[in-house]
Amino acid sequence: MSNMKLGVMGGGAWGTALAQVLSEGQPELLLWAREPEVVAQINESHENSSFLKGHRLREEIRATGELDELSDCDGILVVTPAQHLRASLSALSDTDAALILCSKGIEADTRMLMSDVTRELRPNNPLAVLSGPTFAHEVARGLPTALTLACEDEALWERLYPAIAKTAFRPYFSDDIIGAEIGGAVKNVLAIGCGVVDGAGLGQNARASLIGRGFAEMQRYGKDRGARPETLAGLCGLGDLVLTCSSTSSRNFSLGRGLGAGESAESLMSNRSTVAEGAFTAPVLQQDARSREVDMPIVDAVCALLSGEAHVRQVVERLMSRPLVAERR
Ligand SMILES: NC(=O)c1ccc[n+]([C@@H]2O[C@H](COP(=O)([O-])OP(=O)(O)OC[C@H]3O[C@@H](n4cnc5c(N)ncnc54)[C@H](O)[C@@H]3O)[C@@H](O)[C@H]2O)c1
Numbered sequence: 001m002s003n004m005k006l007g008v009m010g011g012g013a014w015g016t017a018l019a020q021v022l023s024e025g026q027p028e029l030l031l032w033a034r035e036p037e038v039v040a041q042i043n044e045s046h047e048n049s050s051f052l053k054g055h056r057l058r059e060e061i062r063a064t065g066e067l068d069e070l071s072d073c074d075g076i077l078v079v080t081p082a083q084h085l086r087a088s089l090s091a092l093s094d095t096d097a098a099l100i101l102c103s104k105g106i107e108a109d110t111r112m113l114m115s116d117v118t119r120e121l122r123p124n125n126p127l128a129v130l131s132g133p134t135f136a137h138e139v140a141r142g143l144p145t146a147l148t149l150a151c152e153d154e155a156l157w158e159r160l161y162p163a164i165a166k167t168a169f170r171p172y173f174s175d176d177i178i179g180a181e182i183g184g185a186v187k188n189v190l191a192i193g194c195g196v197v198d199g200a201g202l203g204q205n206a207r208a209s210l211i212g213r214g215f216a217e218m219q220r221y222g223k224d225r226g227a228r229p230e231t232l233a234g235l236c237g238l239g240d241l242v243l244t245c246s247s248t249s250s251r252n253f254s255l256g257r258g259l260g261a262g263e264s265a266e267s268l269m270s271n272r273s274t275v276a277e278g279a280f281t282a283p284v285l286q287q288d289a290r291s292r293e294v295d296m297p298i299v300d301a302v303c304a305l306l307s308g309e310a311h312v313r314q315v316v317e318r319l320m321s322r323p324l325v326a327e328r329r
């Protein structure tokens, strides 16, 4: 049992699943949730029917609506949606806790990664990123899961892994924080594309081609932002890309499936209570890639579909009529 006191900031599906797995063997795990009804459900009925229905949660999880309570923790897993990270961190009181970022996205107005936002607001806190192929409902059930824990140095990994590694939850060390973040942010956009392929009935060949060429886009963009190729080829890049591009359990894939079936992004987004990060990441990723002169045609296609600028048939035509080039670029 680790002596490190962990807390979780965010009571959505992923924050709740993380609280469930990380409370194994701990006397108490503190989970901050924004919604009073989520706090009440967890403390009174040991469930989070708003965001992670159907899972009985450990009694060691204690929910709170008071963000200040997290300040006493040695490590805080930050699990808010990417576009709310800045506001959520700003509301947190001073703390020495290590901040373990679990959100997958790029900040819309600034093109900053989650680690950039965190370093701007909390320059003195030790920083890590936890990312990989992790559907919340599977982690909550205790199914075997492996993922990347990228830490700013190996000393932080040595402090964190005893509290994070569990029977069915296996972190691998990386010191490439940027790589871990780029993998998680970009795969969400590509998963929307794969959902479109599915919804429009374009076939399994097209889905696999999108994963392969999407991975090439992730590598090109990652290289320009300083990610290491081997990080992107690991759990937090290719591993998560394969998971999210293959299953209707993915919110991003499901959103794309609706688009592929002809529904508008506007109606699909307005009917959601859960977050499909790719829809927010896609436009900022496109802008950033263009400013860096990084070619990302699949990301462009997803943006065109999300904005309603083009239909599926048009984006397929655009992608298939691009100049023929060497695969390795
Ligand atoms: N669900 C998963 O399987 C999973 C796995 C790995 C990573 N993630 C990442 O975790 C992050 C959180 O996703 P989730 O699945 O827990 O969310 P969710 O869709 O289950 O729930 C939405 C969350 O957004 C929060 N929220 C809504 N409006 C907010 C606001 N104005 N300010 C702050 N928070 C607000 C809600 O409180 C809730 O916690 C995302 O970046 C996601 O990509 C999710």
Ligand SMILES: O=P(O)(O)OC[C@H](O)CO
Pocket: 104, 132, 133, 134, 135, 136, 188, 191, 240, 243, 244, 249, 250, 251, 252, 253, 275, 276, 277
């Ligand atoms: O449901 P999604 O598409 O947000 O994906 C959840 C996780 O990121 C999968 O690793």
